[in-house]
């Protein structure tokens with residue numbers, strides 16, 4: 160789904176106004192535009208704001224009237240380009256492998272010719288004129304659509320739901336219409352708006368050089384042509400159509416950018432939207448002066464809904480802190496807020512967000528961010544750029560932020576690969592990511608994250624996509640980096656077993672909040688206190704389970720962020736729930752060294768024990 164943005168709204172509003180002008184201008188100013196005033200090539204004046212042309216006609220009126228023809232031509236050329244391109248792209252996909260291969264190569268060749276050159280060739284064949292220009296530009300832009308359609312169709316065609324449809328005997332044309340086209344519509348829409356801007360300038364260019372619209376008709380390009388004759392005597396004559404072309408093109412690219420950003424809600428940026436919380440927030444849970452990372456009152460929201468709701472914690476130097484919780488509990492958003500890699504579509508604020516002396520709320524410090532925080536993602540296949548060799552990707556950060564030359568950076572990158580037990584590291588640097596196995600790619604990702612010697616490593620489910628033996632290797636590597644270099648880590652997983660084997664301390668998240676924080680020793684020894692943590696442990700399978708090893712499932716599901724109740728979000732699933740739980744959110748209470756939990760039932764017990 161495409162989300163709206165300010166650029167998109169401004170672009171659409173601007174283009175809407177221009178469309179209204181296209182309809183109204185010939186009716187309102189058609190007379191002025193054709194009226195021969197007798198004052199040829201007059202400069203700008205009160206009567207003629209942009210002056211008059213060689214026949215004494217008002218330039219402003221002609222520019223406004225030309226809006227209709229220009230827009231009709233541009234829309235027609237874009238429609239031709241889109242129709243031919245999408246048909247060609249889908250035909251290539253529907254065809255057999257041989258025709259597909261030949262078709263794709265042909266499209267590649269056509270794309271490599273600049274659209275304007277292709278248009279000139281087509282226009283030369285068809286002759287000068289409005290229709291010829293529209294067809295020429297439409298044909299010239301079609302390879303771009305054909306290639307995008309073919310590429311997108313190929314990637315969607317590889318997905319399981321398309322395979323399932325084919326297995327069920329759904330005919331190709333229905334697969335195309337029902338499964339493929341709806342899934343590639345958004346990028347095509349983005350390309351349509353880009354093509355609109357492109358065809359506008361190309362059509363104006365053709366008219367400008369005399370190959371497009373012929374007198375007595377005129378579009379902005381033709382007006383620019385005549386305006387240029389009087390550039391030194393009345394520059395305003397050329398200015399009118401030039402501004403009109405530029406403005407319309409810019410508005411169309413606003414729409415394109417807005418659509419592209421809105422179509423990809425997970426697009427990330429070094430977040431400029433992370434700001435200081437307007438009101439003071441509670442101190443972080445373990446408020447110790449020795450903290451390396453301090454997070455206090457972190458709130459991440461999207462569309463007015465809090466996804467992460469006042470999270471506070473610290474990570475000490477050399478400490479591995481695990482974050483565990485069900486899917487959607489806010490683990491990744493918390494971690495990505497620390498790395499300042501939040502999606503563009505969310506906003507975040509915090510009372511404090513500090514890595515030692517580096518204030519992460521105080522705007523960009525790109526060098527320090529790039530070198531002091533390392534990130535390892537879940538999917539090793541997606542974390543490297545498939546088009547580039549490993550060497551280039553690993554050395555980039557060293558050359559950019561550490562100022563190393565190419566040779567020194569390669570040596571260091573090879574050492575880093577060797578440190579994560581990748582054999583023949585020099586040769587691997589010359590390989591593309593897909594030439595490595597999944598486990599090896601994840602080790603390379605860890606090497607890349609550790610290259611600059613970060614003080615904090617953020618690992619977001621780094622072993623989830625790997626099989627268990629490879630998973631054990633990766634955990635070993637992280638342990639080793641922690642012991643050898645004292646790298647602190649924020650380790651995210653939904654697997655409490657993995658957390659218990661690696662981490663020193665655990666944060667248990669539920670519905671955007673930390674519900675319990677405790678040392679791993681306490682977790683393993685069964686000293687967790689929050690009903691959710693206990694339920695999570697009971698639901699975790701153990702190979703060496705004593706007794707009958709029966710697992711208990713947690714009844715119900717976590718509430719969606721927009722449906723979270725006013726009180727404790729776990730109340731509806733909790734065996735210990737009492738009326739107070741649905742009324743007010745529980746505050747965290749201290750249960751021992753580094754052990755805190757937010758639960759009204761525990762609060763009551765603490766009070767009872769005290770009295």
Ligand SMILES: Nc1ncnc2c1ncn2[C@@H]1O[C@H](COP(=O)(O)OP(=O)(O)OP(=O)(O)O)[C@@H](O)[C@H]1O
Nearest residue numbers: 424425461466485486487488489490491492502504
């Ligand atoms: N860009 C976004 N825009 C809107 N909502 C989002 C966005 N990213 C995540 N969310 C929502 O925020 C909530 C927390 O997401 P998050 O990815 O942090 O959870 P998680 O605990 O890491 O889950 P998982 O284990 O599935 O990765 C979820 O409900 C998710 O749907």
